[in-house]
Amino acid sequence: MEIPWVIEEHTKVKHQLLKSYINPWMAILFSQQKRMGFPERLFYFDGFSGPGIYYEDNSESSTCLGSPLIVAEIANKYLDANSKREIILTCTDNHGGCVNMLNQKLTEMNKHEQRWKAYHAEFDTAINAILDLIEEDGLNTSPMFFFIDPFGYSGFPLSTIERILKFPQAELFINFMIYDIIRFCEEKQFEENMEALFGCKEFKKVSALNGEEKQSYLVNLYCKQLKNVARAEFVMPFRINTPKQGNRPKYYLIHASKKFKALKVMKDTMAKISDSPYSFVAIGISSQESLFENPDKVSLRERISKYCQDKYPDWIDYSEIEAWTYSNTNGISKTIKEALIALEKDNALNIKRKPRQRANTVTEGAKIVYIG
Ligand SMILES: C[S@@+](CC[C@H](N)C(=O)[O-])C[C@H]1O[C@@H](n2cnc3c(N)ncnc32)[C@H](O)[C@@H]1O
Structure with missing residues (x-):
């Protein structure tokens, strides 16, 4: 493997998502820790870190940052603002060349003398050893972000993901390489890896399905x-x-967490980067003009209406509808508000706004009831 390698279009989207999320992740958690009088300390783990840089194009004349250094750059901004903060960056890669290059770059960028280090190791072995140390040090409740970005689909069994998610403030951002998984999941020799990935044998049922259904x-x-x-x-x-x-998927970036706030910020970030207003997708999406309303928009409105109908005759807080919609549909604040206002116009819902809340929006504090 030649190091570094040239960045691809899909990697740029991946980095854009990571960068746009890690920024508010640091801001929100540091301010929360400060408010609660806790030490301002965050852990970022890059499990399949790569060398930290890419060539921008085939001319190999300029480079751009890879995931661990994107995070290091953002971290420096928060450390410049308050040098008492701690951001622990731990990276692993099983390629020695990647680790050497990354350690050199991390040292160059580490102006606040933080614990920033890349280890030459298999992700699964290293992460379990690191989690043991975190437990020994009693740091279980610290906020932790794990980026799992392999080339393929092996080396991060569900059992390890399960262990990571036992830490209450852990979040995972996993590159689920669907393209490769579909290619190999029906072959006997990869069965063991697939079983470790999924933590079950149900993946075998794909044999009965066609291409779109499989993915x-x-x-x-x-x-x-x-x-x-x-x-x-x-x-x-x-x-x-x-x-x-076209719209053949290469991979899915999957965010997993235990906190609604984490879901909300990630979904808002994804919506900004998505090429489509009611789904979360990039590359190969053509914006087609249609005579008909977007079916995803219609379905969101119908699902919100049904949710309110099921609660009838109760008045429901806007924040409850928002939380349910974020967790169960394609909606985000903007599209949820649009749906509620459309339903109000159709006399399907009544919205009781707080004094001084504007009639052309719905927000925290408003109450909603189904009227049919
Ligand atoms: C897709 S690249 C990572 C790119 C990097 N996350 C970025 O966005 O800049 C995947 C990396 O995982 C490493 N790798 C593959 N299998 C691994 C394993 N089991 N444990 C640790 N690293 C592994 C490869 O050497 C490669 O550098």
Whole structure:
């Protein structure tokens, strides 16, 4: 493997998502820790870290940052603002060349003398040893972000994901390489790896399905396992298509967490980067003009209406509708508000706003009731 390698279009989208999320992740958690009088300390783990840089194009004349250094750059901004803060960056890669290059770059960027280090190790062995140390040091409740970005689909068994999610403030951002998984999941020789990935044998049912069905079955199965076995409360996938191959998926970036706030910030981040307003997807999406209303928009409105109908005759807090919609549908604040206002106009809902709340929006404090 030549190091570094040239960055691809899909990697840029992945980095954009990571960067746009890690920024508010640091801001929100530091301010929470400060408010509660806790030490301002965050852990970032890059499990399949790569060398930290990429060539920007085939001319190999300029470079851009890879995931661990993108995070190091953001970390420096928060450390510049308050040098008492601690951001522990731990990286692992099983390629010695990547680790050497990354350690050199991390040292150059580490102006606040933080614990920033890359280890030459297999992710699964290293992360379990690191989690043992965190437990020994009694740091279990610290906020932790784990980026799992392999080349393939092995080396991060569901049993390890389950262990990570036992830490109450752990979040995972997993690159689920659906393209490769579909290619290999029916071959006998990869069965053991697949079973470790999914933590079950149900993936074998794909044999009875066709192409499109296979990919949604496998992504849904993995998301289901993240919830049911690894005990993630919230799971949010973002689809990245294969460049120049229409809407054929290359991988899904899946965020798993235990906190609603984490889901909300990640979903808002994904929505900003998505090429489509009611789904979470990038690359290969053509914006087609249609005579008809977007069916995803219609379905969101119908689901919110049904949720309110099921609660009839109770008045429901806007924040309850928002929390349910974020967790169970494609909605985010903007589209939830649009749906509620459309339903109000159709006389399907009544919205009681607080004094001084504007009639053309719905927000925290408003109460909603179904009227049919
Ligand atoms: C997709 S690249 C990572 C890119 C990096 N996350 C970024 O965005 O800049 C995957 C990396 O995982 C490493 N790798 C593959 N299998 C591994 C394993 N089992 N444990 C640790 N690293 C592994 C490879 O050497 C490679 O550098």
